[in-house]
Amino acid sequence: DGGITQSPKYLFRKEGQNVTLSCEQNLNHDAMYWYRQDPGQGLRLIYYSQIVNDFQKGDIAEGYSVSREKKESFPLTVTSAQKNPTAFYLCASGVGVRETQYFGPGTRLLVL
Amino acid sequence: GENVEQHPSTLSVQEGDSAVIKCTYSDSASNYFPWYKQELGKGPQLIIDIRSNVGEKKDQRIAVTLNKTAKHFSLHITETQPEDSAVYFCAAGRGSAGNMLTFGGGTRLMVKP
Numbered sequence: 001d002g003g004i005t006q007s008p009k010y011l012f013r014k015e016g017q018n019v020t021l022s023c024e025q026n027l028n029h030d031a032m033y034w035y036r037q038d039p040g041q042g043l044r045l046i047y048y049s050q051i052v053n054d055f056q057k058g059d060i061a062e063g064y065s066v067s068r069e070k071k072e073s074f075p076l077t078v079t080s081a082q083k084n085p086t087a088f089y090l091c092a093s094g095v096g097v098r099e100t101q102y103f104g105p106g107t108r109l110l111v112l
Numbered sequence: 113g114e115n116v117e118q119h120p121s122t123l124s125v126q127e128g129d130s131a132v133i134k135c136t137y138s139d140s141a142s143n144y145f146p147w148y149k150q151e152l153g154k155g156p157q158l159i160i161d162i163r164s165n166v167g168e169k170k171d172q173r174i175a176v177t178l179n180k181t182a183k184h185f186s187l188h189i190t191e192t193q194p195e196d197s198a199v200y201f202c203a204a205g206r207g208s209a210g211n212m213l214t215f216g217g218g219t220r221l222m223v224k225p
Contacts, residue, residue, distance in 0.1 A: 006155075042118075042201060042215045043156075090155050100146065101213060103155035 003027065004104035006091050011109045013078065013085060021076045021107045023091030031094035032074035033101060036060060036087045043090065049074055078109060086111050114139040116204050118216030126224050131192050133219045135202035136184040142204040145178060145185045146213070150199045159200075160187070192223045 004025045013019045023032065031050050035043040045058030049068040063082025068074055074093075078085045088108050092101040115138040125131050135145075143164040148156035162169045162176045162185065169176050173192075178185040189196055199220050205213040 004155075040218075042217045045212070048212070100158065100161065102158065103148070105155045106153075108153075 004091060004093055004102060006089075006104040006107050008107060009105070011107055012112050013109060014112050016080045018077055018079050019109070021078070021089055021091075021109070023074045023076065023104060025072055025074075025093040025104075027093055027095075027102070028071070029093035029095055029102075030071070031101075032068065033092040033094070034058075034064070034066065034074070034076045035090045035092065037090060037106075038087050046076065046089075085109055114142060114204055114212075114214040116202060116214050116216040118202050118219055120219060121217065122220045122222070124222045124224065125192050127192060127194060129192055131189045131196070131221055131223075133187045133200055133202070133221070134184060135186070135204075135216050136182075137204040137214075138183065139204070139206070140180075140183065142206050144205045144213075145176070146203050146205075147174075147176060147187050148201045148203070150201065150218075152198075156201060189221075192221075194223050194225050197221055197223045 007022045033048040034046040037043050044060050046064050047066040049055035052071050055066050055068050065077045088106050090106045091104040094101045118135045146161035147159050149159045150156040160171050160174050160176050162178050173190050175188045199218045201218050202216040203213040
């Protein structure tokens, strides 16, 4: 069953804690992306990666970090430096040249 | 950079009527325009896309039109059904920019039975 999986579905963060959101794809896509969505808002790009071991900052990268050690995995860490982390986080992957992006089901991050 | 504006932010129609959502973009180099449907608590799902070498594309009840000169594109849904109720996002992108997409703010479509 091909697709993009994100885990967990819900994640709770305590003050000063780093948390990591998982994103895995078995579509053999080269490109992967992380977006943040606030209630009633559009999608804002946090980080993206075009190839293994390489990634670039998006529009709102401050307080977040990523890694791309494997083609199928692109985890996002929300650090304690991100002062307003409550949001819906969406991972996407793309077929490269044709620009089409496909989204995972999302992770909702809440602060305790 | 690219800026995408989407209107209206909310749209309510009667079942069976048509719905139209419009987007404008600022970067004339953008050449790829996808539309996504997002249901509550889920990730966006690609429903249709169009490239700048095409003026119109249709897939059953949905169609997208593109006016490159005016830099705007629209989503048309005919014979709306209650299951069409969702938030719809337009986006604009160009491959030379690393497959980046810029999204509009979204339109909440409500189809009343």
